[in-house]
Amino acid sequence: MRIPRLRAAAALPLFLVGAAPPQEASAPSAYETVDPFIGTGGEGHSFPGAVAPFGMVQLSPDTDATCEIRTCYGHAAGYRHDDPTIQGFSHTHFSGAGHSDLGDVLVMPQLTAGAKLEPGDPRVPNSGYRSRFSHAQEEAHPGYYAVTLADTGIRAELTAGTRVGVHRYGFPAGQAASLVLDLRTSLYNYPGKILWSSLRLLPDGTLVGMRETRGWAPARKLWFAMRFSETIKAHSFLNREEKVAYRGFQGPFRGRSDAAEVQGRALVAQLDFGALARPLEVKVALSGVDQAGALANLAAEPGGFDAIRAATRSAWEKSLGAVDLTAEAPMRKTVYTALYHSLLAPSVYGDADGRWRGPDDQVHRAEGFTFHSTFSLWDTFRAEHPLLTLVQPATRNADFVNSLIASRQVSPDGILPIWQFHGRETWTMIGYHAVPVIADAYLKGIKGFDANAALDAMVASADYGPYGGLDEYKKRGFVPIDKEPEAASKTVEYAYDDWTIARMARALGRTDIALRFEKRSANWRNTFDRRTGFVRARKADGSFRTPFDPTAINYGSDYTEGNAWQYSWFVPQDQGGLIRLLGGDRAAVKKLDAMFDYDNSRLDYSHAEDIAGLIGQYIHGNEPSHHVAYLYSYAGAPWRTQERLAQIMASQYKPTPDGLSGNDDLGQMSAWAVFTALGFYPVTPGSGQYVIGRPFVEAATLNLPNGRRFRIVADGLTPANRYIGQVALNGRPLARGYITHDEILAGGELRFTMAANPDRRWATGRNNRPYSMTGY
């Protein structure tokens, strides 16, 4: 069922176009509310540094790039809130990734007196260029970070534009100023990672360079151009390689460190500026294309620190302005910070002139769109991308789709990205989840890309035999575990992705594709074991693999970063069918309760890094569980969803550095919080449906990309009133347990009346349940 989209805002009653938000005089602005430190403790893997919305540059402090104090996993974003020192400020960071890379082009200010070129031991003060710091002298806002470096007294400030980062360093009066630039450091910096690097001082004082690394992505190349507000009085370029197979002939400087250029695999530079009357500004542009690209990107965003900071603040105010929130201060901070974290990736990766380096390591030019990369698709297809369809312009969403299609066109394998960053494929996680991202965008009416080319790319990706057992999947209707690891997870995720292909093919009138993929979308049944009631891995002979332990979590097991408890619920396209297979509503609710209430006291998952945020066998710190609390509503028990959401929100999100129970995963953990706080969640991207949970904010206005407003109000919201009493859409009672994307886009009001006791009848009728939407 689809509600016709309303055409003319002028014809709407006032509450349909959305009332202006009430005065919230006492509340700080959204910009001021965001706390970039949330997620920088625990295993959230957020970074506190400066970044513009979807910016290519993430300029942020690294407390340890050497994994000396803790694991490299724990330093995936460079900064850990409980580390005692800052090693330096580098220009690229993932927001909440479960794996580490980046940390490119590390800069650290020093006093020339006593300057060091090695980072030193964080446990030994003054053993290197790193410095101790105190959170009391630290400040962070969207696009701005500042800290006082305790060992030197230098005040360090960072800001960032789309393709530039700007440092501002205030040195103690009378002290000669120095910078160290370390191209040896990287996040997870094992031996051999740096394939090549170079530094070159241009006659006009601009410092350019590049680095090629063999990391999470192979042979990743990054250029930079760095301009200084003061004249470099002396420079020292060093290559600290100890084992050099071949230095070749020596340049004009024959090992002197004042050469105009240095190349090698272990470069470090010292730049001396003398005593300065003003703070030193260092403006840095990045490019994945070439040196000219970096220089052009630098020129494309003119202005000094204050100008870039102001422009980025405006950009953040605009971006965060997509949602006006009225809520208690802790929840307001949690949700605005979550919205902030959801607006970082996929990030711009193409140059200002449109050129970008793709999965083939070759340079291409984007025509009519801006190339974005850092697609953590296994995570973000769930809620992050659906959220961006509501809070970002269609052009940005079309950029994502065009970037995916363009990447596929030059992919050595001819398929859409799996887990791509900086244009390079990493083959991380499973599925072909670019497919639901594209289908969801298309089915929501987002224009600006070639839908048929997109569908062709989706089909090619789903049909690419060598990938993840697809040859076997196509032949057998499931991925056999004796041919391919993590077969149970792959089978259910492929089947869902297939369903989104079918949906888009139907909409495009390409019936042959629709029929084929509708059939494939039922393949989840082939891996479901009726006897145990779990999704399980089957062998090529059709038998389920034994022994079977639904609580076992191991890499390369039957499942991907999870076990049978989490994966048995992954049928977004047919949760109704799953409930029937489980034995009906009562059995399904019982199983959900068994999952949440599971006694883990005898289990140890410490070997599995991503397994965090456990509520029984519900694991909120990783994505396969994210939709599960909403499944009570499919089984006719929406009040149980409401209870579980309160339980999750209270235990998994806090407005503190350790406030994320797991990796933010490029915004997915945060997008869950934003949706859930608003009162609904996209369990099935591609359906156009949001399942109603319960709101955690008193009021919210979505200032939609189409100019309309959709307002959510939670009357009577208190901790005690944790249930939905009544729901009204545009003034009329809403009997169903979901709303549609078109209803939101039309503008209007969704008003909840909260209650202390559950309403056990609301949205329990078959036709009012969410699964009624998916056509099964």
Added chain:
Amino acid sequence: MRIPRLRAAAALPLFLVGAAPPQEASAPSAYETVDPFIGTGGEGHSFPGAVAPFGMVQLSPDTDATCEIRTCYGHAAGYRHDDPTIQGFSHTHFSGAGHSDLGDVLVMPQLTAGAKLEPGDPRVPNSGYRSRFSHAQEEAHPGYYAVTLADTGIRAELTAGTRVGVHRYGFPAGQAASLVLDLRTSLYNYPGKILWSSLRLLPDGTLVGMRETRGWAPARKLWFAMRFSETIKAHSFLNREEKVAYRGFQGPFRGRSDAAEVQGRALVAQLDFGALARPLEVKVALSGVDQAGALANLAAEPGGFDAIRAATRSAWEKSLGAVDLTAEAPMRKTVYTALYHSLLAPSVYGDADGRWRGPDDQVHRAEGFTFHSTFSLWDTFRAEHPLLTLVQPATRNADFVNSLIASRQVSPDGILPIWQFHGRETWTMIGYHAVPVIADAYLKGIKGFDANAALDAMVASADYGPYGGLDEYKKRGFVPIDKEPEAASKTVEYAYDDWTIARMARALGRTDIALRFEKRSANWRNTFDRRTGFVRARKADGSFRTPFDPTAINYGSDYTEGNAWQYSWFVPQDQGGLIRLLGGDRAAVKKLDAMFDYDNSRLDYSHAEDIAGLIGQYIHGNEPSHHVAYLYSYAGAPWRTQERLAQIMASQYKPTPDGLSGNDDLGQMSAWAVFTALGFYPVTPGSGQYVIGRPFVEAATLNLPNGRRFRIVADGLTPANRYIGQVALNGRPLARGYITHDEILAGGELRFTMAANPDRRWATGRNNRPYSMTGY
């Protein structure tokens, strides 16, 4: 004195426009006469494979790329004539370099049955993919090479266009055909050389790939595109890295070798074609820019093996047709092969679309010229570049100059190339000898480049303080040995280069530059020791460094690849001044004789690789001696020059594989032979003067780039008639010991009448000696 250039060919008497060469019915054509095997034995370091004139691709067999049998020095061109096996056929080779690199993209045909992926030990038959071969089954002509691989019976043929190489492999009937493609091999292939490489099979069956190496040039990148005449039935891509610091996540093939792509540092591929009814053709294009460049270069030269071979044969016939030779067969073969070797470098390096990768590792576009690289300038400024001004079109010579200027514009140091290949600077050897190349071209009237920009680049290069002690040289008038190694050689070479700057500045009317560099050109005097009569290294305090041994040759000594004997003669701009300093003609002749007649029996130069071809302390196998035999003529004893030239030609050049007494050095050794055989030599490039030696051919016609002909005739040439009796230019007796470039360009005839006894009066008067030309 300069003879005014004659304007109109129509107005000339017949002998001035040049008579048609006499019928030489019995002599094979120039093309057929060239023997590419000359220089492939001994230490000539030539390669026998297929190359077009100045071609980017040098497709040639490598007998050993692993330095297993002999030194890497000995395998600088990949092929040694006395090696027993061929490892494979690779696409890039230096012609006669003293250092090794290249050997990119090695291909070897095999039978699928028993195919191997390791090269194996050349001493153990069938231990790898290499094969034994016999010279009896080998054939080589310009642009064509063929051999039968004894171990497999495969007939291998190679040809090359400008940016393509084509292989043709005839497999034994009924045998399944296979190719190994080894990206691990390289000429001098030490551990760590390969920074990165990739292979990718495109859907249309084209194989593309790249390799980045840290070799003689750092971080050199080369892409290739390879197309096959038959369908690849199966392929296997392997990465044989043993210590992989980080493999990252696995691609769709998870280690299967049939992936569409492989990346890493030790790639090898096997391609299987099944049994073939026809020979297999493999067409390969290179690009220093990117993959698209390689594909476009492949498309830019259409046609199969026979078409490319025919086109390149035509190109060679045209290029070799610059000189028509009448001579005894051995001399004719020596000289035509020398001419062939002089037409290989500097070679095309820009792509067909004009793009090229420069010393800054960035991609640029050539506007109005074709970018060339492989500038072995310390060698080639002497005779190779002057020869090319006579035998190649002005456009080619302008390409060289434009390539030098363009390289300087993007050079990290802002100076002209020193020893550049594949666009990258190697900092090999000394001096700034791009300067005389440009000055010589300009002063010879070659157009097509910005002369003032060229002069600016020349001055910038000569003034670049950090390079080779130039700061000290500018301050003191000599390079002090306690500040900079090889100071004596540097001082005299800088002074000569400076003189060419002054010459060009005068011609351009830039008097300030002319005056400054005329002064600098006298700096050779500052390093000349009157007491010993040698050029010697001085210390900063002005004293000559002791101990002093004029026969000592060591790397990093007072001299560069030589000693006081060779370097004391390097004053091309003022040989008359040198002779006066030496004490006059008699003393100079005595010293020259002492050099040639030196008893080396107690000396051992085996530690100095480039020191070869010794006649006393005259070392023809290396460049500093090359002009020395002509210096007798400056001292009023031209008949002694004539004697020495006969001695050198007889002992240093043979039409056999070991026929070069030293590295050909990108054509310099060969250009010496061409000039000397014709009867004159450019002792002082930039002077427009050729010093007359004596001819070694009965007749020669230079078919000049301007359409005119200049004919050399040696009447009565026999081994006994080793002296010049009479010399006539255009029918009139020539009293001077030199001719000018303008006289040659005007067309005409230089007729020698050879004699058994020396003429001790000819060209001995002050005004008839060569040095009278240089203005000193």
